[in-house]
Amino acid sequence: MSEYVVEMKDIIKTFGQVQAVKNGQFNLRKGEIHSLIGENGAGKSTMMKLLYGMYPINSGEIIIKGERMGEITPMMAIERGIGMVHQEFMLVSELTVLENIILGFEPRKGLRLDLDKARADVRKYIEEYQMDVQLDKRISQISVGEAQRVEIIKTLMRGADVIILDEPTAVLTPQEAERLFEILENLKSSGKSIVFISHKLNEVMQISDRISVMRQGQYMGTVNKSETSPLDLTKRMIGREVFLNIEKDYGKVGEKILDVQDVWVSSNKETSKIRGMSLSVRAGEIVGVAGIDGNGQSELVEAITGLRKVEKGKVIVCGKDVTNKSVKVIRGAGMAHIPEDRNRMGLDRAMSIRDNLVTVRVDEAPFSKHGILQLSAQDAYSEQMVKEFDIRPTDYHLPTSSLSGGNAQKVVVAREVSMKKQLLIASQPTRGVDIGAIEQIRNTLEKAKKEGSGVLLVSAELEEIISLSDRIIVIHEGKITGEMMASEANENNLGLLMMGGAKGGAEHA
Numbered sequence: 001m002s003e004y005v006v007e008m009k010d011i012i013k014t015f016g017q018v019q020a021v022k023n024g025q026f027n028l029r030k031g032e033i034h035s036l037i038g039e040n041g042a043g044k045s046t047m048m049k050l051l052y053g054m055y056p057i058n059s060g061e062i063i064i065k066g067e068r069m070g071e072i073t074p075m076m077a078i079e080r081g082i083g084m085v086h087q088e089f090m091l092v093s094e095l096t097v098l099e100n101i102i103l104g105f106e107p108r109k110g111l112r113l114d115l116d117k118a119r120a121d122v123r124k125y126i127e128e129y130q131m132d133v134q135l136d137k138r139i140s141q142i143s144v145g146e147a148q149r150v151e152i153i154k155t156l157m158r159g160a161d162v163i164i165l166d167e168p169t170a171v172l173t174p175q176e177a178e179r180l181f182e183i184l185e186n187l188k189s190s191g192k193s194i195v196f197i198s199h200k201l202n203e204v205m206q207i208s209d210r211i212s213v214m215r216q217g218q219y220m221g222t223v224n225k226s227e228t229s230p231l232d233l234t235k236r237m238i239g240r241e242v243f244l245n246i247e248k249d250y251g252k253v254g255e256k257i258l259d260v261q262d263v264w265v266s267s268n269k270e271t272s273k274i275r276g277m278s279l280s281v282r283a284g285e286i287v288g289v290a291g292i293d294g295n296g297q298s299e300l301v302e303a304i305t306g307l308r309k310v311e312k313g314k315v316i317v318c319g320k321d322v323t324n325k326s327v328k329v330i331r332g333a334g335m336a337h338i339p340e341d342r343n344r345m346g347l348d349r350a351m352s353i354r355d356n357l358v359t360v361r362v363d364e365a366p367f368s369k370h371g372i373l374q375l376s377a378q379d380a381y382s383e384q385m386v387k388e389f390d391i392r393p394t395d396y397h398l399p400t401s402s403l404s405g406g407n408a409q410k411v412v413v414a415r416e417v418s419m420k421k422q423l424l425i426a427s428q429p430t431r432g433v434d435i436g437a438i439e440q441i442r443n444t445l446e447k448a449k450k451e452g453s454g455v456l457l458v459s460a461e462l463e464e465i466i467s468l469s470d471r472i473i474v475i476h477e478g479k480i481t482g483e484m485m486a487s488e489a490n491e492n493n494l495g496l497l498m499m500g501g502a503k504g505g506a507e508h509a
């Protein structure tokens, strides 16, 4: 038998016009942690979904433990020991952890499901791999990290010895990610094989034995961890070098551009209600807001930008009290806003790139004069934006629906930043965009700051917060749990504050 538990050769997979995988190669050794990396849309998830039998392949070969598979269904994959933890968890929030773990098991003939036996089986895994979960809590009551452990236990209960995790750390704090890595090491020591999908190179360099890289559906090679570096991996991922470490120069901060004074905001989710938050942003600085998603950052931004009611407290933009004023008034006071959900609030996907670029200023000179649209001025401006922000394709008459996520985001960033407002609110500005666009967007924020704007940066990516910000504010359950200069910040001290500070952190640790 071959040395591999899984072999995928010359895989092609298309979805209609989209060639998701053009040349997929992947093999997995028993007892290794094998990372699969690549930019967004590189075909990583598709490759693993093919192995798990979620779609048929167009051509190629999949061999599981020496058996050449004609077609694969998820049932067949599970029977052969393949387990997958998807990017979106598939747990039922009203059921308990234990009920979720046994859900989907075929009840044995005529017998009622034996809950006690299931509980004992689960306990065995919990002990063996040290992954504490509370079996009688409802899914809605447990943390994301714990839900992920539940998903892993589910695969084990179904007999998996090949476990695929699709971007498992995207939703975790650094501390939770460390715990996950310990569990993965435990699984590996007991002979399980792990596929770890990620685009975070520091994690990949920490946890992997081998690393396979994909770029635009193409296999870009497999390397031993000991024989590669983050730079080498980046080059394979995107075909060139990028420098995400931006030179900082702090010291030339000016007057207060944004002043949030004891603001209270309601929300239908308990953890995201804002309970008395005060913060400020000065001209010429980037203030980062760090926090686990859903701890009030979206509500804070909405309150500042006029999209959500401020129950109590004040929002001052450029010296003007704009509390509960309209978006238009707040923009007029000096604010630009890169929203977290570009498709819901940032762009009209049916409209052209040009119309999206000018939309917020379409009734102002030079884009219109005496109530008449000045299309040549709009074209000239669009031409310049497409060039300056490297928006592709460059034909600005195309609808934005034809752009990739990264390029669509560049349109929003170009529009907001080119207005050169004094205050720029950037909410998850690089979420879901590829590395090349990330570099471009980060440089743009840095440039806006150098030119004297104050930037409030909200991001779930700690690495982004640390590398871009001058000052960092950490929030947890709608309150500020800490503030520090970026030069003092690291993943540990920020992560601790993200879980509520020393006390909350100790509880979780």
Ligand SMILES: Nc1ncnc2c1ncn2[C@@H]1O[C@H](COP(=O)(O)OP(=O)(O)O)[C@@H](O)[C@H]1O
Residues within 6 Å of the ligand: 015, 018, 019, 020, 021, 038, 039, 040, 041, 042, 043, 044, 045, 046, 047
């Ligand atoms: N079910 C699907 N239908 C149509 N296109 C898809 C589907 N799944 C993935 N794609 C496309 O295939 C490409 C690869 O996607 P994916 O495998 O999810 O990438 P990755 O996981 O590396 O980010 C992308 O262009 C994506 O839009």
Ligand SMILES: [Mg+2]
Residues within 6 Å of the ligand: 044, 045, 046, 166
């Ligand atoms: Mg994916």
